[in-house]
Amino acid sequence: MNQKRPITLSIQNLSKVFHGKTERVMAVDDISFHVSEGDLFTLLGPSGCGKTTTLRCLAGFEKPSNGNIRFLGRDFTTIPPFRRNIGMVFQSYALFPHMSIFDNVAYGLRMRKIPRREIEQRVNRIIQLVELEETQKRKPSELSGGQQQRIALARALVYEPKLLLLDEPLSNLDAKLRIYMREEIRRIQQKAKVTTIYVTHDQEEALAISDQIAVMSDGKIDQIGSPDEIYEKPQTIHVADFIGQANFLTCSLVKKNEESVILRFPSNETVLLDQNKKRTSACDHSKGLLFIRPERLEVTPVLGKANSLKGQVKRVLYLGSQVRYYIQIFQQSAPQEVLVDKNRRIKDVKEGDEVALIFNEEDTGLFPLE
Amino acid sequence: MVNGLKERFDKIEFIPYLVLGLALLILLLFIAYPLSKVLLNSFLNAGDVFSIQNLTLTNFSQFFSSSLYKSALMNTLLVGFLCVFFSCLLGIPMAYFLARTEMPFKTIFLTLGTLPLILPPFVGAYSWVLLFGRQGVVNFFLKEFFGFVLPDIYGAPGVVIAMTMSLYPFVFLLTYGALLSSDPYLEESATIMGASRWDLIRTVTLPLVTPSIAAGALIVFMRAVGNFGVPALLGGNFYVLPTLIHFQIVGFFNLHTAGAIAIVNISMVGLAILISQYVMAKRSYVTITGTTQGAQVSASKTLKWSGILFCSCVIFFSLLPHITVIVTSFTEGWSGTRYPTKFSFENYQRIFQIAKTPILNSLFLAITATLVATVIGTLLSYIAVRKQFHGKWILDLTVMLPFILPGIVVGVAILSGFSSGLIVLTGTWMIMVIGFFIRRMPYIFRSATASLSQIDLSVEEASAIAGASWGATFFRITLPLMAPGILAGAVICFSTLMGELSTTIILYSAGWKTITVAIIEYLFSATIGPAYALGTILIVLVLSAITLANRLLGRKMSQMFKMV
Structure with a gap:
């Protein structure tokens, strides 16, 4: 999926400090990343994590306090926004309310002094690409949210920028439309073959459309990787927790050699993990958290298997497309609830039953504590 | 190539600061300077030049001694x-x-x-x-x-x-x-x-x-x-x-x-x-x-x-x-x-013979001052809303100051500032336009500010990212979106200037009598007929301006005064 393409955008040691009345806020704290040509690169994180500030530094609306941005070999930092040749879609779309759809889309071309005939052709072509040919003469206020969204995208792409910035473009749409539009954005981005930076707080959206994702918190990047890597092999507790649902089981490492490690849980149950398959290198700590996704856990009424944990089903929640089991483990010592997601009800398992939890060690991660 | 870009960049970012500088100059010259002159004058005896030992409270002592002042x-x-x-x-x-x-x-x-x-x-x-x-x-x-x-x-x-x-x-x-x-x-x-x-x-x-x-x-x-x-x-x-x-x-x-x-x-x-x-x-x-x-x-x-x-x-x-x-x-x-008694058009016939000039004067002065106030008030509001700099409150305060000052005080200030010293404008139409302009600019400033704050900043950013310079963005995006607010402010400015008396009464000269001065002179001499004919013309002018603006903007009259 991810053949090596040349890197076009590189961000080195970027920082942005905002000076408030009394305090300094480190909005972006020394981040670096590289984006390959034609990739859709997502900055993902909760609000206030610095993703939008990073994007605005790329656009040129914020001056970085430190670090540099290079795009296609040029230093971006000193170039004003209107000379950067970037396309951008804003969270509020920012369509010009006093102009028709055609004029909105043609705006960037007019600024580039393109001949009128060519403007018409190119606007028509891009409006066809977003499938809104019939709206050209209307005003933005006469369009639905999804249509405005697509026009904003067309307006950003019509002058064929080398870089496209998308700032939470789907956050104003309702749930169904959001899913449809994210596929549209991916389709159009692939067709235009434009390097794209996408900012969102919605992890599902990020997983669905990105080539690469950078997960951010507190102005820093926690992890950069493909959607699979981010979901399956989170490198920090924060990433594991922020993306999807996660179970963290407290445990201690009792024995460690070259090949394997034994985890002891508060209930004195133990599990043997093959060290070679482990992702976390730091196993020399005595305490840790075992990470596992709810849908990767198996539940069986048959007790006493190897590498299994005993628990009791506390609640079963029926959610339609899936069934969620709340299973309490370590009941005698330090009770803890574990989520298990199944796409249908498990036979012979009801609320109150004693069950065994089984997991594959490939599905787990181990985070040292302290 | 990179150098060329950098030069252009500097040139473009320079414009807002040039505007800011110009605006501050106007505020200093036409508001801060005259008002400080009033303050200074009030602590000096007539004829004295400024020095520390010349400072006096005599001018204020009347408020304790004279019964006229006290009452x-x-x-x-x-x-x-x-x-x-x-x-x-x-x-x-x-x-x-x-x-x-x-x-x-x-x-x-x-x-x-x-x-x-x-x-x-x-x-x-x-x-x-x-x-x-x-x-x-x-x-x-x-x-x-x-x-x-x-x-x-x-x-x-x-x-x-x-x-x-x-x-x-x-x-x-x-x-x-x-x-x-x-x-x-x-x-x-x-x-x-x-x-x-x-x-x-x-x-x-x-x-x-x-x-x-x-x-x-x-x-x-x-x-x-x-x-x-x-x-x-x-x-x-x-x-x-x-x-x-x-x-x-x-x-x-x-x-x-x-x-x-x-x-x-x-x-x-x-x-x-x-x-x-x-x-x-x-x-x-x-x-x-x-x-x-x-x-x-x-x-x-x-x-x-x-x-x-x-x-x-x-x-x-x-x-x-x-x-x-x-x-x-x-x-x-x-x-x-x-x-x-005796219904007739006689009063109108009379004033068209003797009082045509004041009407034209009023129109000229009000329109000129409105135009100046519109241009400068709009630029100032743009700076106040969109630019971040220290001491912004001074800008807001200076612009709004004439709004709270009694009209006659503005008149005294302008007269004090420009009747002697470096710039002498007494007796000219310019001194009246200056008084009108600073007195009514707050209307434009407020109304333009209100409509600018309604405009999402990202609309302007979208224009910049699409390749538009500061100027292009201002004239193609910001200004058209602000236009209704500016127009509303300008109409209020014009109509209230047509009926302006307090500042005018201090600043007018024989050659630049306005319609309001003419009215009050007729009234002082109990010449009611012509005074009321002029008054009627004034009322009609003002009402037509407001009605026209309401039509253009599709607003109700009560909405136009929301910001005033």
Whole structure:
């Protein structure tokens, strides 16, 4: 999926400090990343994590306090926004309310002094690409949210920028439309073959459309990787927790050699993990958290298997497309609830039953504590 | 290539700062400099040059020694407070009736209730004499049927009545707006807990709109203590500070004593602002309205009919003076007779022979000043909203300062600044345009600022990212989006300048008499016919400008005054 393409955008040691009345806020704290040509690169994180500030530094609306941005070999930092040749879609779309759809889309071309005939052709072509040919003469206020969204995208792409910035473009749409539009954005981005930076707080959206994702918190990047890597092999507790649902089981490492490690849980149950398959290198700590996704856990009424944990089903929640089991483990010592997601009800398992939890060690991660 | 880009970048980012510099220069030269000259003058004896040992308090000592000064000071305060009191008495119930009862013809009441703000107060003021004066029509009937007459209208009663009737809309409109936008659920929950209608008004409704009432009352007070025309016409021996200033300038051309009076007049306004700030801070509540549902409207028949009666009476009496002006302008006269006599166009024929120049002067001055104020006010508002820099509050304060200053004080300031020294402009039209421009720029500034703050910053950013320079973005995106706000401000600016008297009376020269000066001169010499013909022309001009703007903008008249 991810053949090596040349890197076009590189961000080195970027920082942005905002000076408030009394305090300094480190909005972006020394981040670096590289984006390959034609990739859709997502900055993902909760609000206030610095993703939008990073994007605005790329656009040129914020001056970085430190670090540099290079795009296609040029230093971006000193170039004003209107000379950067970037396309951008804003969270509020920012369509010009006093102009028709055609004029909105043609705006960037007019600024580039393109001949009128060519403007018409190119606007028509891009409006066809977003499938809104019939709206050209209307005003933005006469369009639905999804249509405005697509026009904003067309307006950003019509002058064929080398870089496209998308700032939470789907956050104003309702749930169904959001899913449809994210596929549209991916389709159009692939067709235009434009390097794209996408900012969102919605992890599902990020997983669905990105080539690469950078997960951010507190102005820093926690992890950069493909959607699979981010979901399956989170490198920090924060990433594991922020993306999807996660179970963290407290445990201690009792024995460690070259090949394997034994985890002891508060209930004195133990599990043997093959060290070679482990992702976390730091196993020399005595305490840790075992990470596992709810849908990767198996539940069986048959007790006493190897590498299994005993628990009791506390609640079963029926959610339609899936069934969620709340299973309490370590009941005698330090009770803890574990989520298990199944796409249908498990036979012979009801609320109150004693069950065994089984997991594959490939599905787990181990985070040292302290 | 990179160098070339950098140069262009620097050039473009330079423009906003150039604008900022220019704006600051204008503010310094036309506002800060004249006002500091007034301050300085007030502490110097006439003829003295500035030095530390020359500083004196003589100019202020009159307020302790002269009974004329003492009474003028007390009279001004009296007029201010009485006008506030009566404006609240009329404005608050009217706002309540319109916002909270099922009254018919609300739009008409609202529009007519706004009218007194546009019509220059002094034009109608003399009508009170015609109606209720010693020779007036009311006394005529009272004497005939009841054998007694009203007390003399000249002095405090006339001044307070005439001012209140033209200023109460400030309280009315601000209270009305607040009543419309307050959270209906608060009242509903009070009702559920057992509050009667009167309890509700007393415990919830009125306390919630107190900040707006205070804001309206403040404007009324500022206008009342700074008004020149009304006390000049109806005061008689009842002097207030603005008429005293006029007396000092016209009688003795003493800018030093006039400056001292002006400083006292300004401090009065300052004190009022402090008091209202205190009231607003204590009584300010943030109400979060998560609903588009309007406030509860009472269906009570009694309330409805008392509303109609009350509002009709208030509106009738507030417009009566202007109606009298228009009717009388078509007659030979209406004094000492039961009804106006001899309907004809004679007054109009006369003024078109002798008073064409003032009309043209007024148009020229008002249009020029409006254009200047529009350009500079718009740029200033752009800088104030969109640019981040230290000491921004100084910009806001300087621009808005003339808004709170009495018109006659602005006149004194401009005269002090430009009658001697580096720039001498006395006797020219320019000095009048400067006075008009700084006095009315706040209207444009506020209205442009209001519409600019409505524009999402990302719309401008979208334009920049699409390749538009600062200038292109400003002219293609920002300005067109601000246009309705600017136009509304400009129309208010123009119409109020057409009826401007307080600043004009200090700055005009023989060759640059305005329509308002001509009117007041005719009125002083009791030449009612031509005065009212000119007054009618003024009223028609102002109303047509406002109506045209309403048509263009698709707004209601009461909305146009929201920001003023």
